[in-house]
Amino acid sequence: MGLTNDVDLKLLHKCFELDTFDNLLKPEFMDAIRSRRSLLAAQEKRDKENQEIAAKRKLKQETMKCNIIAQRIAL
Numbered sequence: 001m002g003l004t005n006d007v008d009l010k011l012l013h014k015c016f017e018l019d020t021f022d023n024l025l026k027p028e029f030m031d032a033i034r035s036r037r038s039l040l041a042a043q044e045k046r047d048k049e050n051q052e053i054a055a056k057r058k059l060k061q062e063t064m065k066c067n068i069i070a071q072r073i074a075l
Contacts, residue, residue, distance in 0.1 A: 009024060022030040 012018065012024065018024055025033075
C-alpha cells in the first residue's frame with residue numbers, strides 16, 4: 001500500500017464533482033465562499049434591476065419627448 005499527503009486538488013476537481021464534499025476544503029473556508037457567492041449573486045441581481053429601471057426611465061423620457069413634439073405639431 002502506498003500513501004501520500006501530496007494530493008493534486010486541481011486534478012480531483014477536474015475529474016470529480018466535489019461540491020457534496022465541500023470541495024475538500026475546511027468548513028470555515030467553504031462557509032466564507034458560500035457567503036461571498038450569495039453576496040455576489042445579490043449584487044448581480046441589484047445591478048440587473050438597476051439597469052432595467054434605467055432602461056424604463058429612458059423609455060419614459062423618450063415617450064414624453066415624442067408626446068411633446070406631437071402636441072406642438074397638433075397646434
